[in-house]
Amino acid sequence: MKNILKRLNEKIDDLVVVKQRDDLYFIKVKREHTDFILRYLKLDENFKHLDFMQAVDYIENNQFQLTYMLYNYEIKINLGINVMIDREKAEMDSMHRIWPHLWQYQREIHEMYGINFPGSPRVDESFVLEGWEEMPPMRRDFDTLEYSKRTFYPRPGRSTNDPKEYMKEKLYHDFAKSPKIRRDDE
Amino acid sequence: MKLKDILSPFNVWERAAKKPWTIKDPINDRPGAANYRGFHKNDFDKCIGCGSCEEICQNDAIDLVPVEGQETKEGNSGLRPRIDYGRCCWCGLCVDICPTGALTMSNDYTWVADDPEDYRFIPGADKTKWQDATKGYKRDEGIALINYDRVKMKEIEPENRDKSFIEIVKGYNKDQAMKEAERCLECGICIATCPAHMDIPAYIAAIRDDDIENAFRILYETNPLPEICGRICTHKCETVCALHHNGEPLAIRWLKRYIADQIPKDKYMEVLGTEHLADPILDRKVAIIGAGPAGISAAYYLAIMGYQVKIFEALPDSGGMTRYGIPEYRLPYDQIEKDYDYIKSLGVEMQFSTRVGEDISLEELHRDYDAVFAGTGLHLGRSTRIPGSDNKRVYFATDLLREVSLGNEIDVAEKIVVIGGGNVAMDITRTLARLQNIKYGKVDVLTTSLETEDIMPADREEVVEAREEKAVIDPGWGPKEIEISDGKIKGLHVVKCLSVFDEDGRFNPKFDDNQRKFFEADMIVESIGQGMDLSYLSEEIKSGLKFGPRGRIQVNKNFQSDLKWLFVGGDIIQGPDVIHGVANGHVAARAIDQFLKK
Numbered sequence: 001m002k003n004i005l006k007r008l009n010e011k012i013d014d015l016v017v018v019k020q021r022d023d024l025y026f027i028k029v030k031r032e033h034t035d036f037i038l039r040y041l042k043l044d045e046n047f048k049h050l051d052f053m054q055a056v057d058y059i060e061n062n063q064f065q066l067t068y069m070l071y072n073y074e075i076k077i078n079l080g081i082n083v084m085i086d087r088e089k090a091e092m093d094s095m096h097r098i099w100p101h102l103w104q105y106q107r108e109i110h111e112m113y114g115i116n117f118p119g120s121p122r123v124d125e126s127f128v129l130e131g132w133e134e135m136p137p138m139r140r141d142f143d144t145l146e147y148s149k150r151t152f153y154p155r156p157g158r159s160t161n162d163p164k165e166y167m168k169e170k171l172y173h174d175f176a177k178s179p180k181i182r183r184d185d186e
Numbered sequence: 187m188k189l190k191d192i193l194s195p196f197n198v199w200e201r202a203a204k205k206p207w208t209i210k211d212p213i214n215d216r217p218g219a220a221n222y223r224g225f226h227k228n229d230f231d232k233c234i235g236c237g238s239c240e241e242i243c244q245n246d247a248i249d250l251v252p253v254e255g256q257e258t259k260e261g262n263s264g265l266r267p268r269i270d271y272g273r274c275c276w277c278g279l280c281v282d283i284c285p286t287g288a289l290t291m292s293n294d295y296t297w298v299a300d301d302p303e304d305y306r307f308i309p310g311a312d313k314t315k316w317q318d319a320t321k322g323y324k325r326d327e328g329i330a331l332i333n334y335d336r337v338k339m340k341e342i343e344p345e346n347r348d349k350s351f352i353e354i355v356k357g358y359n360k361d362q363a364m365k366e367a368e369r370c371l372e373c374g375i376c377i378a379t380c381p382a383h384m385d386i387p388a389y390i391a392a393i394r395d396d397d398i399e400n401a402f403r404i405l406y407e408t409n410p411l412p413e414i415c416g417r418i419c420t421h422k423c424e425t426v427c428a429l430h431h432n433g434e435p436l437a438i439r440w441l442k443r444y445i446a447d448q449i450p451k452d453k454y455m456e457v458l459g460t461e462h463l464a465d466p467i468l469d470r471k472v473a474i475i476g477a478g479p480a481g482i483s484a485a486y487y488l489a490i491m492g493y494q495v496k497i498f499e500a501l502p503d504s505g506g507m508t509r510y511g512i513p514e515y516r517l518p519y520d521q522i523e524k525d526y527d528y529i530k531s532l533g534v535e536m537q538f539s540t541r542v543g544e545d546i547s548l549e550e551l552h553r554d555y556d557a558v559f560a561g562t563g564l565h566l567g568r569s570t571r572i573p574g575s576d577n578k579r580v581y582f583a584t585d586l587l588r589e590v591s592l593g594n595e596i597d598v599a600e601k602i603v604v605i606g607g608g609n610v611a612m613d614i615t616r617t618l619a620r621l622q623n624i625k626y627g628k629v630d631v632l633t634t635s636l637e638t639e640d641i642m643p644a645d646r647e648e649v650v651e652a653r654e655e656k657a658v659i660d661p662g663w664g665p666k667e668i669e670i671s672d673g674k675i676k677g678l679h680v681v682k683c684l685s686v687f688d689e690d691g692r693f694n695p696k697f698d699d700n701q702r703k704f705f706e707a708d709m710i711v712e713s714i715g716q717g718m719d720l721s722y723l724s725e726e727i728k729s730g731l732k733f734g735p736r737g738r739i740q741v742n743k744n745f746q747s748d749l750k751w752l753f754v755g756g757d758i759i760q761g762p763d764v765i766h767g768v769a770n771g772h773v774a775a776r777a778i779d780q781f782l783k784k
Contacts, residue, residue: 144244144245145243145244145245145246148244148245148246148273149246152245152246152273155270155272155273155306157303157306158249158270158306159249159251160240160248160249160250160251161249161250161251161252161263161265162237162250162374163235163236163237163250163263163265163373163374163375164373164374164375164377164387166250166252166258166263166264166265167258167263167374167375167377167378168377168378168383170258170264171258171259171260171378172378172383174743175383175773176776177385177407177408178406178407178408178487178490178772179487179490179491179775179776179779180490180491181458181459181460181463181490182463182467182490182491182492183462
């Protein structure tokens, strides 16, 4: 792995490597270099297998992080390729020509995060959310609780208690807060 | 053909005699994985009913409901989560957030019932086939939605504080306070435990919103001494904080101090909306005996209702025990004044150096005022009464602390022993250590208590800081005799204390006379508790009152005595601590209002 990283270092400026475990590493790659680096890792460094692809919403930085998780069967090591993309213009080049099965991941991410992959086969088709009209649900600004309150009708017989109010009722119900500050015009 | 190719098919026989991987009956016997997110379990011994599970549930699937046998008490609402499996998606957020670790999941995932209502159940209360399952999802130690570590408070280093009375704790800055406030779960469990029932989650939420003026107004709804309580409150609230079960409780006291520290003295009236209050409007007059926390709290709430209030104080300045008992390094006098000056500005009169019972009688107050509130505190020392304790170089801690606050010089010896294990004992120990340092350039004070270190009543940080200031704390010894030669103290003989309380929890210390020690000293300070001075009550007034155990005046829940015009509160009724005084004063003020309206 050392040699692989050394060679990668020659290809990428300011390479940042995070070693999570002995068999799990992450590197950051710029969006415009992704295609080249993935091809290089697959063809020249034997990371033949793509385990999965996923996205994380970093709403604070106005970015999405895409992760391509590669596997090398010879050295038995996972290498995650992290790519940050703009959240406003949520778009990424499709990598399905390197690993054909990526189209399915890209279709799922498109549905869950609203990230587009132009040219990816069937990317606009529903993955699991048939008839979904809301904002993509894995975006952090999607209010799940509000959605479920609005969508699923309340079951009869449900009631709840606020611990703060309940304890007051049980333990110190005759205690009152500050008397009203008097007003001279009264 | 190679030999390997002939032999390799026989590999399958390798496991012939071993236990099969496959499951015999995959229909009936198919357990979930060890960390499977199956049906919920709740350990009622751990659950405090804080409602964090309900709060975080993204499907609105959890209700908090009372459960038979689960008592509502301090630190525990008695409510328990009821989960609607019609809405649950088994995401496990409720398990991840649970601050006590009570809520977990089993690895069971099959459940057949005829009635759909059955699927709304209370884990831990309703009998389930998975309630004893050991496997299932539990929060990973490495993953916490809650920050269990308190934002560290900056303090002045021991070498920079042990020769002066400069305040030790520096207080949070804005970033620190916001970060600490972020940790609050807003469950509100703490409110019931605070004697003044301060709305803690509300003022902490206001810190988070950076709305300090609103936070300040919330403080004054239940406590008119935020600078004082923000520094030296006994913070019982923190002992029941939901976070303390698995980490450090929220620094509620320091956050209160942060709020009060942000508001400059000249902005108090504007922020609290009391600029028009300087002149009382009602013709009803209330006299208050003692300018301590109980008296001033009663005065404040009476003043904002419009009453004419006058406080009579025996000592030359305000604050009671907060000024004359608590050392300046814990509570600087200008902070006491900040709280008090505001209340003075509302038209509350204060007459100092006037001892009721000597300079003016209680009967006169009764004659001239419509009601009287007495919060006279515990200012008398208690003696061990061991042989030698009548020597003139044996002192009470309360007397010495008062002398220091009054600015009087005390005759500090080179070798001192303090008897006592409470916060007052620590206060006098650390005060004497400073005075020794100033006078002799070294510290030689030893403090001993009946209680061993693990059950010493003093706050832990007080013991730690006293040691940092080079005082010796040697707990677990019972004082036997003060050795005196030619009228001068030689030291204190002690014997090992085996236990302080008996099986019924009564004070009944047991000693081992064979284990002895001798602490050399030429001055001894007793700090084993305080008593009250009720000499201002004449025989006639006493005959109208009822007295309870240990000579306490009996009052009703509104702190009204059997003499309807006399209300009593503070350390002589409850406590002793500041926050009980504040609470008593508040309740009494409302009761006085009711009494005078009749």
